[in-house]
Amino acid sequence: MPQVLASATPRWYSADTSAPPPAALDKATLDKLVRTNKVVVFMKGNPQAPRCGFSNAVVQIMRMHGVQYDAHDVLQNEALRQGIKDYTDWPTIPQVFIDGEFVGGCDILLQLHQSGDLIEELKKVGIVSELLKAEEAKDTAKK
Numbered sequence: 663m664p665q666v667l668a669s670a671t672p673r674w675y676s677a678d679t680s681a682p683p684p685a686a687l688d689k690a691t692l693d694k695l696v697r698t699n700k701v702v703v704f705m706k707g708n709p710q711a712p713r714c715g716f717s718n719a720v721v722q723i724m725r726m727h728g729v730q731y732d733a734h735d736v737l738q739n740e741a742l743r744q745g746i747k748d749y750t751d752w753p754t755i756p757q758v759f760i761d762g763e764f765v766g767g768c769d770i771l772l773q774l775h776q777s778g779d780l781i782e783e784l785k786k787v788g789i790v791s792e793l794l795k796a797e798e799a800k801d802t803a804k805k
């Protein structure tokens with residue numbers, strides 16, 4: 663490559679494919695991470711600024727239910743990004759855990775939300791969904 667072009671190559675461009683992929687986080691670390699709260703979400707970005715539409719959808723669903731959760735931004739940590747995919751054998755982000763158990767990604771969470779099963783899953787771990795509270799308040803007002 664002529665010198666002038668080489669020096670004009672943007673710093674983020676690299677044709678170097680010999681760099682090793684980042685190590686994935688180990689199972690023991692992830693076992694702990696998925697239990698830091700009753701609900702844990704691995705996402706792109708954070709709840710205030712999701713950086714992918716699927717992660718944003720999960721945030722919106724959690725918000726509707728008024729759920730407090732721990733969110734881990736995989737874009738800040740490549741070892742976490744790969745580690746969580748290996749851990750669940752699930753190829754994509756976001757990933758949602760309830761009580762340490764893998765629930766699924768955005769599509770599954772949306773299905774659970776639409777069927778009403780998310781309210782039940784949350785109830786099992788002692789979380790009363792804001793949607794359930796609103797329904798109950800409506801029923802009480804009718805009586």
Ligand SMILES: N[C@@H](CCC(=O)N[C@@H](CS)C(=O)NCC(=O)O)C(=O)O
Binds near residue numbers: 714753754
């Ligand atoms: N249908 C998936 C959509 C999620 C998805 O396709 N995520 C992609 C793009 S954000 C992904 O994580 N790709 C692998 C990666 O970025 O590491 C779901 O239900 O969560």
